[in-house]
Amino acid sequence: MKNYFALLLLVAIGISCTKNDDDDCGIPNPPEASENFLESLNIGDKLYYSMLIGENYYQQGEDVYSYTGDTLELEVLNISEAGVLIAQRITAGSNMMDDSVVYYWNKDSVYTNTWNIEGDSLIVESDAPYFENHLLGISRLKFSDYSEQEVEITGWRTSYSYSEANAQLFTTNYTLFNHDYDSLSVYIHNEPMSYDGNGSSFVYSKTHGIVRSSEYGWWSQSGYGWDRIY
Secondary structure, X not given: OOOOOOHHHHHHOOOOOOOOOOOXXXXXXXXXXXXXXXXXXXXXXXXXXEEEEEOOOOOOXXXXXXXXXXXXXXXXXXXXXXXXXXXXXXXXXXXXXXXOOOOOOOOOOOEEEEEEEEXXXXXXXXXXXXXXXXXXXXXXXXXXXXXXXXXXXXXXXXXXXXXXXXXXXXXXXXXXXXXEEEEEEEEEEOHHHHHOOEEEEEEEEOOOEEXXXXXXXXXXXXXXXXXEOO
């Protein structure tokens, strides 16, 4: 399900974490990662993401983005042969919960999905009749084999040239909120922009899970995303 936003209203939002922060927003350090991030999770574990808004997606080298003071929480509800059942919710202290500002729809929704790694892909299935998710706009992400084009993460986007097509890429030596990632898959899902739809990008790995996701509009060239705090 697509989420919509109104950037003009963001002037009313306080910023709790900035893009140059050296801290981790007060969130405890994560457990040690395993080769399969789902196998390192236990029932009751929680993962946190900070919301960002960005502009000028067209323009290579632009670094126009900021954090909004909103946090997405992922909580492990159950682990079974069917997969890892994870609930997603916006935390109560997030700025978007102030009814005087409206820039993110479905802020009160709790989405529950079953996560699995099958072969070379992460599969996320929704219990609803259609796919519902705060963090991800698509249900399948293929892991890079690191033979693809390498890109850098620059601001809220990548160094990959603007394209209205999909691209499987990778990046190395990326640091986010003082956490270092040696190698990560990058998937750009921009084909919908060729027919005036929204594009999206994902930074992730089999070891670390989802590190960043973002969605942006063709008309506005602005969008929002979620950065992994831990």
